[in-house]
């Protein structure tokens with residue numbers, strides 16, 4: 001498998017959307033890097049104590065998924081090349097292309113009080129990826145546009161200054177690339193949603209998971225079938241259960257078609273509980289052992305820095321900066 005790079009913000013806790021859309025597809029291959037993007041979470045106001053707690057906890061989730069060896073998990077702020085390359089790309093990126101980013105449009109466009117960082121954020125994300133020369137970036141659907149921008153920047157750089165960057169590809173699964181809120185299946189499941197019942201966390205207990213699924217907003221009618229336009233709530237549960245249970249959406253839908261929503265939701269809850277329980281147990285075990293987390297992060301930092309340093313030097317040479 002090709003080397004991969006991906007990242008996750010340490011804002012709040014990790015939910016089933018993050019897991020199904022992204023983390024599930026992160027593989028512990030040698031040469032792959034998985035980054036807790038703490039600098040990204042400064043694009044919105046933050047609390048310092050919470051930042052540190054959430055960074056460790058997010059790292060614990062990635063380590064619990066087995067991504068610390070031989071692939072590496074590290075904190076973005078501990079590898080200074082990310083911020084440095086980000087500035088260089090800031091001078092290559094264009095106002096027009098950044099203004100078109102839908103994430104910026106939904107959170108910040110037209111508002112005078114949002115940070116410049118919220119606007120420039122995709123350039124830091126491009127720097128994250130391009131420093132490691134990877135082909136593959138496994139992400140959920142909402143990051144696709146940012147990776148297309150990364151590709152455009154890499155191609156622009158290479159044509160102006162010579163072939164330094166690998167042009168990456170997004171890897172997005174067909175099913176589960178956009179997991180929806182359990183309370184409002186028009187919106188994606190999101191860390192920033194204040195309603196705890198809208199999302200299932202990887203640290204939720206069995207009873208909490210069951211309750212959230214049994215009370216998930218579903219659609220009118222009683223039949224279970226897959227139709228994201230007509231039945232967004234049921235289709236969302238079908239995608240969640242199919243990906244976690246390793247079954248095709250159509251097969252699952254066919255088994256529950258005439259059984260009613262109650263029985264179907266009960267089955268979805270069983271599948272989600274069965275998938276989340278072992279992850280939760282490993283995350284909680286690791287959270288109780290901060291030294292283990294910090295040691296793994298230090299190993300990650302040192303490997304990432306060893307790779308990012310020479311890449312940034314190549315960039316500097318190509319654009320006419322003097323490398324010491």
Ligand code: TYM
Nearest residue numbers: 006007008009017018021022125139140177178179188189
């Ligand atoms: P973030 O922290 O918002 O989300 C982490 C990953 O989870 C995916 N995701 C979802 N997938 C399906 N359904 C959902 N409801 C859902 N919500 C989130 C995201 O697509 C993402 O893959 N900008 C990125 C972090 C980042 C990054 C990078 C990613 C920074 N640098 C370099 C890849 C490569 C972000 O804010 O993800």
